[in-house]
Every structure is written in C-alpha cells, then in structure tokens.
Amino acid sequence: MSEERGSDRQRIDKWLVYARVVKTRTLGQALAASGHVRLNGRKIDDPAQPVRAGDVLTIGLHGGVRVLKVLDFAERRGSFSVASELYEDMTPPPVVEAAPPTVGAGEGRPTKRDRRRFEKLTDPDQN
Structure with missing residues (x-):
C-alpha cells in the first residue's frame, strides 16, 4: 500500500484524509493548522508536516482524543477497511x-x- 514513489513519508493533511480521520483535505489542513494535532507528543501547526511509519498522532476531535500510530500510506482515499490498515488505534478506552x-x-x-x-x-x- 505504500506509494509507488517509494516514499517513506506523507503530508499529514493527506494522511488524515486517506486514513478517514477527516472527510476532506481542507479539513485536514485546518485541523493540523489549528494545533489540535500532536506528532510524537509535539504540537504541530503546519499541514505540510511529514509523517513517517511508526509516528504517533494525538488528535483532538469532537471533544475526544484519538491516538493513532501510523503504519502505512495510501495514494488515495479508499474504503474504511483499507483506511483502517493505515493506522493502529491506540486510543485508551473511555472511562465508564x-x-x-x-x-x-x-x-x-x-x-x-x-x-x-x-x-x-x-x-x-x-x-
């Protein structure tokens, strides 16, 4: 599933769309620029920030937090089953x-x- 170019990285806004975290690239850019995304514990504000396999993203969405470990990259937005192979969800279970x-x-x-x-x-x- 890696890109044909053999690249070991991808822009964070693209990856958020391809992994189906957000619906559009514009929303991915806005999310990254707003400071609601952390890359390996460091707050980022640049949508062009590259992510690599093994990086951990902490994303603040809709009053909750998702923790995703980047496993792979895609060339386009695919189905949910394809998108779920791009990351490992490390989000802690909600407190009951x-x-x-x-x-x-x-x-x-x-x-x-x-x-x-x-x-x-x-x-x-x-x-």
Missing part, C-alpha cells in the same frame, strides 16, 4: 461513570432531599 441512583419500583416520587443528592452526583460543579 457509575450510574446515578434510581428510585426503586413502588417507592414513590423522590423527595427534595433525594433530588438534591441526585443533582450532586450528576453535576460536579455543585457543592
């Missing part, structure tokens, strides 16, 4: 929060005290 307490069946309507306890558990900004 404990469910708030519920009122058991037949216990009736919660009291004001129960409501305050519930709000305290679900909204960490409250005291």
